[in-house]
Amino acid sequence: MRAYTPKDNVQKKPYYTDRYWVAPQVAKHDVSSDDVFVHDLDAIKAKFEVLDAYIQVDQMVVIINAHDNFAIIEMLKNEREYNQLSEMSAIDWLATEGKFEIFYQMLSMSKRKRLRIKCKIDEKESLQSVEKLFRSADWSEREMYDMFGVVVNNHPFMKRILMPDDWEGFPLRKTYPLQGDEFAAWYEVDKIFGKEAREIIGPENRDPARIDRYDTERFSRLGHEVPRGTDITNGEPDTPLVYQEPEGVFLIEKFDAEQSVVISDRHR
Amino acid sequence: MQQSNRLRPFFENITFDRVDNEMILNFGPQHPSAHGQLRLMLHMQQEQITKAHPDIGYLHRGMEKMAENMIYNEFMPTTDRMDYIASSSNNYGFALAVERLIGLEVPRRAKVIRMMLLETNRLMSHLFWLATTALDIGAMTVFLFAFREREYLMDLIEDYCGARLTHSAVRIGGVPLDLPDNFIGDLRKFLDKLPENIKDYEDLLDTNRIWLMRMENVGVISKEMALSWGCSGVMLRASGVEWDIRKEEPYELYDEVEFNVPVSDKGDNYARYKLYMAEMKESAKILYQVLDMYSETEPALMAHAPQYISAPKLDIMTQNYSLMQHFVLVTQGMRPPVGEVYIPTESPKGELGYYINSQGGAYPYRLKLRAPSFWHTGILTDLLPGHYIPDVVSIIGTTNIVFGEVDR
Numbered sequence: 001m002r003a004y005t006p007k008d009n010v011q012k013k014p015y016y017t018d019r020y021w022v023a024p025q026v027a028k029h030d031v032s033s034d035d036v037f038v039h040d041l042d043a044i045k046a047k048f049e050v051l052d053a054y055i056q057v058d059q060m061v062v063i064i065n066a067h068d069n070f071a072i073i074e075m076l077k078n079e080r081e082y083n084q085l086s087e088m089s090a091i092d093w094l095a096t097e098g099k100f101e102i103f104y105q106m107l108s109m110s111k112r113k114r115l116r117i118k119c120k121i122d123e124k125e126s127l128q129s130v131e132k133l134f135r136s137a138d139w140s141e142r143e144m145y146d147m148f149g150v151v152v153n154n155h156p157f158m159k160r161i162l163m164p165d166d167w168e169g170f171p172l173r174k175t176y177p178l179q180g181d182e183f184a185a186w187y188e189v190d191k192i193f194g195k196e197a198r199e200i201i202g203p204e205n206r207d208p209a210r211i212d213r214y215d216t217e218r219f220s221r222l223g224h225e226v227p228r229g230t231d232i233t234n235g236e237p238d239t240p241l242v243y244q245e246p247e248g249v250f251l252i253e254k255f256d257a258e259q260s261v262v263i264s265d266r267h268r
Numbered sequence: 269m270q271q272s273n274r275l276r277p278f279f280e281n282i283t284f285d286r287v288d289n290e291m292i293l294n295f296g297p298q299h300p301s302a303h304g305q306l307r308l309m310l311h312m313q314q315e316q317i318t319k320a321h322p323d324i325g326y327l328h329r330g331m332e333k334m335a336e337n338m339i340y341n342e343f344m345p346t347t348d349r350m351d352y353i354a355s356s357s358n359n360y361g362f363a364l365a366v367e368r369l370i371g372l373e374v375p376r377r378a379k380v381i382r383m384m385l386l387e388t389n390r391l392m393s394h395l396f397w398l399a400t401t402a403l404d405i406g407a408m409t410v411f412l413f414a415f416r417e418r419e420y421l422m423d424l425i426e427d428y429c430g431a432r433l434t435h436s437a438v439r440i441g442g443v444p445l446d447l448p449d450n451f452i453g454d455l456r457k458f459l460d461k462l463p464e465n466i467k468d469y470e471d472l473l474d475t476n477r478i479w480l481m482r483m484e485n486v487g488v489i490s491k492e493m494a495l496s497w498g499c500s501g502v503m504l505r506a507s508g509v510e511w512d513i514r515k516e517e518p519y520e521l522y523d524e525v526e527f528n529v530p531v532s533d534k535g536d537n538y539a540r541y542k543l544y545m546a547e548m549k550e551s552a553k554i555l556y557q558v559l560d561m562y563s564e565t566e567p568a569l570m571a572h573a574p575q576y577i578s579a580p581k582l583d584i585m586t587q588n589y590s591l592m593q594h595f596v597l598v599t600q601g602m603r604p605p606v607g608e609v610y611i612p613t614e615s616p617k618g619e620l621g622y623y624i625n626s627q628g629g630a631y632p633y634r635l636k637l638r639a640p641s642f643w644h645t646g647i648l649t650d651l652l653p654g655h656y657i658p659d660v661v662s663i664i665g666t667t668n669i670v671f672g673e674v675d676r
Contacts, residue, residue, distance in 0.1 A: 012337040014630050016600050023628025026369060026607025057368055057609045083495050087610070087638040091625055105610050105623065105638070109511050116610065136498030139646040147332075162325035162675060171333055178330075178337045 008095035009174040028054040036111050040080050048072055059114045066102070066119040070128040073104060073117065077133055082106040082115070085134035088141070090148045092174045094123055100150055102127060126151040147172035179206045289313065293657075297326050301404040301661045304671030306645065308660065310652070317660070320652035322645050327675040335635035339601025340366055340440060343635075348434035350639060351673040353396050354389035356425075357615040359438040364519060365611040365622035366440045369604045370576050377565035378442035379520045383558045384455070385428070385437055386520075387551045391462075392421045393616035393668075394544050394551075398469060401541075401665035405482050410472050417465050420458055427451060440602075441577035442570035452559055459552050466548055473541070483538035487651060487663035490535060497650070498643040501618025502547065503667065506540040508533035513614040525557045540666040576602040601630035610638075617641055617668055639673035 031041050031053050037060040041053050052063040064072055076082040087105040104117040129152045131137045141152040142161040149170040168183045169176055185203035214233050226236055295308035305326030311319035335343050347362045348355040399414035422432045427448050429437040473479045494507040504511055512529040514522040530546035532539035571577055578597050579590035606628040612621040618640025625634040644667045
């Protein structure tokens with residue numbers, strides 16, 4: 001019986017696992033240890049529900065409810081001087097929790113502080129766009145949709161940005177294999193030559209490191225030398241050696257060592 | 269008459285499909301001044317742009333996906349391919365993020381060498397920017413001059429790590445090599461000549477009538493717009509925001525060196541050009557100070573953290589336990605603690621950030637690359653309307669976008 005491989009996370013797994021290994025944690029500090037963040041957090045807590053908050057590697061992480069995202073970021077921008085949204089994206093937790101985690105990385109230049117707002121949404125749930133507050137979210141949210149399929153409401157142009165518009169599947173989900181899926185293997189063939197050319201061309205090799213043992217058309221081949229295009233699936237035929245004919249080839253004289261001058265000193 | 273066996277007249281780049289005189293012009297993806305694979309769909313009224321729609325993704329290689337399937341050290345050469353004009357700064361950003369995740373302190377000599385690499389890369393990147401932008405505008409001489417100087421720096425980097433473009437010259441936990449003997453002397457020689465070179469460029473460009481017409485009051489980015497679009501680096505500083513991550517959130521030895529952050533409040537192409545020139549001078553200033561620091565450092569190059577970083581080669585070859593740890597680190601990879609970091613660094617293009625979410629495994633659970641050029645391309649949507657076709661070229665030039673970084 002073939003070994004079962006889980007389909008909900010097809011990313012590379014470590015070959016060696018240590019069942020007694022307990023991974024250490026990056027230290028989480030209490031928010032009250034920082035004078036600036038504690039006020040920011042109080043301001044958020046006064047109006048909204050905060051699920052968790054801590055400081056990790058000098059940045060505050062605030063975990064909120066997904067439906068509060070616009071209001072909280074609006075407040076941070078207008079009242080707490082967080083004037084740039086440097087980054088936002090999603091993390092795929094579908095395999096373990098069935099949710100996406102969205103993070104907003106914000107920067108306050110006047111306070112020299114960075115904080116991260118995080119929230120979780122279900123797979124089919126959509127999110128409120130913050131594009132009205134920060135134009136940078138325009139492209140970030142499109143990228144998030146492109147890569148994860150997280151739909152954002154009230155976005156002016158919710159289309160794919162990096163992948164082609166007619167692409168199927170969301171490449172950064174854990175269910176999506178690194179080499180691409182069935183659709184990806186046929187995409188260019190279908191697009192350029194049409195579906196009817198599938199039989200002739202075959203699927204795209206999306207693993208550039210793959211070597212086909214029986215391919216004599218391309219350069220990578222193991223085994224003996226055979227003429228190009230020979231079918232070697234049932235073993236390699238003996239290729240007879242062909243020598244130059246005894247009279248010699250037209251215009252080409254055979255090398256005669258006695259009649260030749262051999263130059264031993266190249267600087268002569 | 270239309271003959272059925274002949275191709276119909278077909279304007280490759282132009283479609284006329286509106287009655288209101290609006291024309292859609294397709295700029296790129298194979299346009300020489302698009303600096304890579306940028307496609308712009310420009311809605312035009314006569315010569316004026318009314319709407320711009322940048323289309324990216326032609327160089328998308330899925331680096332974030334690749335990162336999830338690689339051990340941390342394996343990903344280092346991939347980061348080279350982001351901003352391939354200054355690849356050491358990408359290497360460095362990634363190394364720093366992993367180091368902060370683990371909580372590593374890097375030896376001082378490694379810091380000094382990293383600073384040298386970072387600033388040399390900044391010079392290389394700015395020289396490349398100057399060369400290509402000037403060429404786009406038509407200044408062939410500046411292109412040749414700037415490439416000559418960049419060539420010298422590339423040779424210098426080649427002396428250090430053997431590569432000219434994709435350096436991979438930084439490791440997680442330090443740097444792989446000490447400086448070769450000629451490095452400091454050669455770099456000093458270059459730096460001594462640099463002011464002369466910069467003066468040459470400025471003499472050619474500063475008061476050049478064509479250059480001024482193409483640059484002044486073209487592509488004006490307001491402060492609000494720059495902040496809202498997530499601009500960073502020169503794009504932000506040219507719009508009057510004094511924000512340099514090297515200064516505000518110093519990493520490595522940037523808090524020990526003296527340098528100024530040039531700022532302009534004009535926000536136009538010319539302001540950005542002036543800032544690039546000023547930044548080159550500041551980089552030279554930093555490099556002089558770092559060169560002096562080098563001789564005072566201890567020879568250690570890699571941090572000592574057996575759980576994460578391989579021991580020095582001598583230990584690996586002589587001590588069995590170091591060899592075993594090295595074997596495990598190479599075959600299985602280091603396993604950083606559970607947690608997440610977002611570490612910004614000031615790359616030549618702007619804020620280069622790495623977000624890493626580690627679940628304690630040998631592969632990052634999620635790695636997000638925050639590349640500055642991504643937003644500097646996005647801002648074209650709002651920046652180009654109102655401008656004319658020739659302005660598009662100079663604006664793309666001064667945004668200094670690199671498509672390895674935009675598409676990742």
